[in-house]
Amino acid sequence: MLPWQCEAVRAYLFNEGHKPDLYIRTMLPTELCNLVIDHLHDSKPSLLACSLVCRAWVLECRFHLFQKVDLYRDTADPFFQLFESPYATIASAHTRELNVAQNTVTRYGNLDGELLDGLAFQGVLSRYPADVFEHVQKLSVTWVGWWTLSEAERLNIGQRFKNVTELVLWMVVFETDKELAVLIASFPALEVLSLQTIRFRVKDSQENHSHLKHALPANLHTISLNDISNPRVLHSLIPCPSLRVFKCHYVNFGDFTPALAKDFGQLLLSADERFEDFGFTIQAAALLNDGVDLDARFKHIDLARIPNLRRINLWIEDTRYLIPFLGRLAKSGSSTPMLETLDIYYLSEHDLDWEKLDSILQHPYFHVLREVKTSVKTYFNLEDVVGQESGWYLKPNDGSRAHIEMGHNIAKFVERLPKCQARGILRPAEGYYFFDRSMW
Structure with missing residues (x-):
C-alpha cells in the first residue's frame, strides 16, 4: 500500500481533522477497504479478523480468502x-481456481484400494448450487475414477464450469477415451489443457471406436502432456x-515410443500456421538411455513443415x-523462417x-534466430557462501571460487560457437548447484 493510501485509511478510520463524535463513525469506502485487505492478502488470520470488522467487510474478505479452493477427500x-x-453467501467469493483431489491430506491417511473411488469431485457436482463456482477459470482434478460420477453429473460438468479456461487432469482414470474426449469438448471457453498420467480401464482391443469425433474447444491454444503413454489420449x-x-x-x-512420436507429429501438423512453440x-539422465534412438x-x-514455429x-x-535434429531444420528450405528462440538446457554440457x-545455426532457417539459450552448470560449497545465513543456498558469494569458475565456464562455452557469438545470439544462464561433501 502506498504512503498516501495509508494516510487516507488512517484519516477515514480516525476521522482526523474533526471533533471526535462518539455517535458517528465514518464508513470506509470500498476502494480503501480493498486496499487494506489486499495488503493482508497472504495472512489468513488477518483476513479473518478483517471479516469481523463489519458486515460490509465480509464480502471483500471472502473474495480474497476463497480465490483458490483446494478440496481433498478429508x-x-x-x-x-x-x-x-x-x-x-459463499457464492459471493467468486472463486477463480478450484483444485479437487481424491487423495487425503491427513497424515497417515488410509488410501488402500480406495484412492480413485472417493466422492470429493462427485460432491462438487452434486452438493453445491450452480452459482458457487460459476466464476472458476482454472479447474484441477486429481486422482478421480470417472465411474464415481453419474451420467447426469458428467454431462453437467461443462455447464457448471462454463467459464473455465484452464483444465488440469492428473491421474484421472476413464473407462474409455470417448469419456476423455467428451469432457474436454464440454468446456466451451477452454484455452489451456494439461494432462498427466491419464489412464483407461477398457483396453484398446475391447473398445468400440465407432463413436463420433468430438471437436475440441475453438480457443484451445496450449496443450501440456506429462507421462502420457497411451496413444489414445x-x-x-x-x-x-x-x-x-x-x-x-x-x-x-523408453516412454517416448515411435507410435507416440507419429501422433505428436500429426497433432502439430493439424495446427498448421498457428503453431509456434514446441x-x-x-x-x-543420459546414462539411463538404454538404447533408445531419439533421432x-x-x-x-x-x-x-510448420511455417510459423x-x-x-x-x-x-x-x-x-541434437545435430541430426537441427540439421533437418537447416535443410528444410523454408522461404520465410520464423524461429526466434532455441532453448537447449543441456547444450553447454554436451559432447558435440x-x-x-x-x-548449422548459420543456415537460412536460423537467420532470424535471436537467442540460443542454455544453462551453464557450476557447483559451489560452504566455502563459497561464507557470511550467508544458513539455509538453502541459491548462489555463491561474488568473487568466490565458484563465482570465478562460472565466469570461466561461460567463456569456454561461448568460445565453442564463435559464429553464433559474433551474431550476439548466445544466452548462457548461470546454473549453480550446491554440494558440499562435509554435509554428507
Missing part, C-alpha cells in the same frame, strides 16, 4: 457445509487447429539426437561437434 465435507446452510486431441503451444514431459527415454523434456523418433515430428525448448541430456553445430 477436507471437502466441511467446505460443502458452508453452502448447505440456508444463510450461505493423443487421438482424442487430433485435430487441434487452434494449437499454438505444445509441451511434453517424460520421465524415461517443448520436449526427458527427465532421466529416429524425432524424425516423425517434422517441425520443418518461433520457439523450440529441449530439456534432454542425451547428446546424439561444435564446429558443425556452429555452421
Whole structure:
C-alpha cells in the first residue's frame, strides 16, 4: 500500500481533522477497504479478523480468502457445509481456481484400494448450487475414477464450469477415451489443457471406436502432456487447429515410443500456421538411455513443415539426437523462417561437434534466430557462501571460487560457437548447484 493510501485509511478510520463524535463513525469506502485487505492478502488470520470488522467487510474478505479452493477427500465435507446452510453467501467469493483431489491430506491417511473411488469431485457436482463456482477459470482434478460420477453429473460438468479456461487432469482414470474426449469438448471457453498420467480401464482391443469425433474447444491454444503413454489420449486431441503451444514431459527415454512420436507429429501438423512453440523434456539422465534412438523418433515430428514455429525448448541430456535434429531444420528450405528462440538446457554440457553445430545455426532457417539459450552448470560449497545465513543456498558469494569458475565456464562455452557469438545470439544462464561433501 502506498504512503498516501495509508494516510487516507488512517484519516477515514480516525476521522482526523474533526471533533471526535462518539455517535458517528465514518464508513470506509470500498476502494480503501480493498486496499487494506489486499495488503493482508497472504495472512489468513488477518483476513479473518478483517471479516469481523463489519458486515460490509465480509464480502471483500471472502473474495480474497476463497480465490483458490483446494478440496481433498478429508477436507471437502466441511467446505460443502458452508453452502448447505440456508444463510450461505459463499457464492459471493467468486472463486477463480478450484483444485479437487481424491487423495487425503491427513497424515497417515488410509488410501488402500480406495484412492480413485472417493466422492470429493462427485460432491462438487452434486452438493453445491450452480452459482458457487460459476466464476472458476482454472479447474484441477486429481486422482478421480470417472465411474464415481453419474451420467447426469458428467454431462453437467461443462455447464457448471462454463467459464473455465484452464483444465488440469492428473491421474484421472476413464473407462474409455470417448469419456476423455467428451469432457474436454464440454468446456466451451477452454484455452489451456494439461494432462498427466491419464489412464483407461477398457483396453484398446475391447473398445468400440465407432463413436463420433468430438471437436475440441475453438480457443484451445496450449496443450501440456506429462507421462502420457497411451496413444489414445493423443487421438482424442487430433485435430487441434487452434494449437499454438505444445509441451511434453517424460520421465524415461523408453516412454517416448515411435507410435507416440507419429501422433505428436500429426497433432502439430493439424495446427498448421498457428503453431509456434514446441517443448520436449526427458527427465532421466543420459546414462539411463538404454538404447533408445531419439533421432529416429524425432524424425516423425517434422517441425520443418510448420511455417510459423518461433520457439523450440529441449530439456534432454542425451547428446546424439541434437545435430541430426537441427540439421533437418537447416535443410528444410523454408522461404520465410520464423524461429526466434532455441532453448537447449543441456547444450553447454554436451559432447558435440561444435564446429558443425556452429555452421548449422548459420543456415537460412536460423537467420532470424535471436537467442540460443542454455544453462551453464557450476557447483559451489560452504566455502563459497561464507557470511550467508544458513539455509538453502541459491548462489555463491561474488568473487568466490565458484563465482570465478562460472565466469570461466561461460567463456569456454561461448568460445565453442564463435559464429553464433559474433551474431550476439548466445544466452548462457548461470546454473549453480550446491554440494558440499562435509554435509554428507
